[in-house]
Amino acid sequence: MGPMHWLLTYDYVDDIATRRAPFREAHLGLVRQVHGRGKLVMAGAVGEPIEGALLVFTADDFSVVEDFVGQDPYVKEGLVTAWQVRPWNVVVGGPPG
Numbered sequence: 001m002g003p004m005h006w007l008l009t010y011d012y013v014d015d016i017a018t019r020r021a022p023f024r025e026a027h028l029g030l031v032r033q034v035h036g037r038g039k040l041v042m043a044g045a046v047g048e049p050i051e052g053a054l055l056v057f058t059a060d061d062f063s064v065v066e067d068f069v070g071q072d073p074y075v076k077e078g079l080v081t082a083w084q085v086r087p088w089n090v091v092v093g094g095p096p097g
Helices: 021-036 063-071
Strands: 004-012 040-046 052-059 080-088
Touching: 004 063, 021 040, 021 063, 052 063, 063 080
Parallel strands: none
Antiparallel strands: 004 052, 004 080, 040 052
């Protein structure tokens, strides 16, 4: 079947913009590392003010996403109040082929 897309959604604590500061560089370092391996397509905060995040992965199975969540400082430090992984069947867009 090959790689498929996975959506990871985060819900954040209300004051995330302030509370994330001590952990932001470690979080972004992990994001860049997984992106550099070709497993994370894009990621970013959602809402104004920030209420959550959306991260798009491409992988053979969702264990790559679960591994990311398990390492993420935002999760470890309690800044993520809930998270969910869902398969995403992309119909239009993405790499050719």
